[in-house]
Amino acid sequence: MTVATTKTHDALKLQKAKEEALIIYHELLKKSGIAITDEDRKTLFSVDLGGTHFPDEGLGSIDLLRTSRVRVSIILLLPGQTLPEHLHPSYEGEPGKEETVRVLYGKTMLYVEGKPSDNVILPKGKEQWYTAMHRNTLLPGDQYTVQPKIKHWFQAGPEGSVNMIFQNKVDETRNLFFDPDLKGCQVPSGLKFQSGAF
Numbered sequence: 001m002t003v004a005t006t007k008t009h010d011a012l013k014l015q016k017a018k019e020e021a022l023i024i025y026h027e028l029l030k031k032s033g034i035a036i037t038d039e040d041r042k043t044l045f046s047v048d049l050g051g052t053h054f055p056d057e058g059l060g061s062i063d064l065l066r067t068s069r070v071r072v073s074i075i076l077l078l079p080g081q082t083l084p085e086h087l088h089p090s091y092e093g094e095p096g097k098e099e100t101v102r103v104l105y106g107k108t109m110l111y112v113e114g115k116p117s118d119n120v121i122l123p124k125g126k127e128q129w130y131t132a133m134h135r136n137t138l139l140p141g142d143q144y145t146v147q148p149k150i151k152h153w154f155q156a157g158p159e160g161s162v163n164m165i166f167q168n169k170v171d172e173t174r175n176l177f178f179d180p181d182l183k184g185c186q187v188p189s190g191l192k193f194q195s196g197a198f
C-alpha cells in the first residue's frame with residue numbers, strides 16, 4: 001500500500017468510526033431525556049479533535065447557546081471515551097474559561113490536577129499526554145466547576161455519558177491541548193457556530 005493509499009484508507013476508517021459513533025450519541029441523547037428540538041438534534045456531530053485515536057479520544061457535541069458572553073453545550077461520550085487533557089488559559093485581560101459540567105445521563109469521571117487517584121485508565125498510546133490524575137466521579141445531577149488554567153479531562157463510564165456544559169464564552173482557539181496531534185474541536189462548515197475547542 002502506498003503512503004497516499006494508506007492515508008485515504010485511514011481517512012475512510014475515521015469517517016466510518018465517526019458515523020457509527022453518531023448513531024450511539026443520538027441513542028445516549030434520547031436516554032438522557034433532555035428536551036431538545038429536531039433542529040438542535042441535527043447539529044449533533046462527532047468530534048475527533050484532529051487526532052488519530054477516535055473513538056478512544058473524542059466526543060459528540062451540540063451547542064445549545066452561544067452569545068458573546070455565554071456558551072451552553074452538550075458533550076456526549078461513548079462508553080469509556082475520553083475527552084483529552086487540556087486547559088483554558090487567560091489571555092489579553094480575559095481570565096479564561098470557567099467550565100461547569102453537569103451530568104444528565106451515565107457516569108463521567110472528571111480528572112483535574114491534585115492528589116492522584118487509583119486505577120486511572122488512560123487511552124492506549126496516549127499516556128504521556130495525561131498528567132491531571134485526581135478523579136471526581138459525577139453521576140446524573142452532579143456537577144463540578146473547573147476553574148480557568150486548571151488541567152482537566154473527561155472519561156465516560158461503561159454506559160457512556162451525556163453532560164451539559166455551562167461556560168463563559170472565550171476565544172476557543174486559545175484552549176491548550178498538550179498532545180501535539182490534537183487540533184481542538186472542528187465544527188462542520190454550514191453550521192451556525194464557528195470554530196471552537198473544549
Ligand SMILES: [Fe+2]
Nearest residue numbers: 086088099198
Ligand atoms: Fe475544558
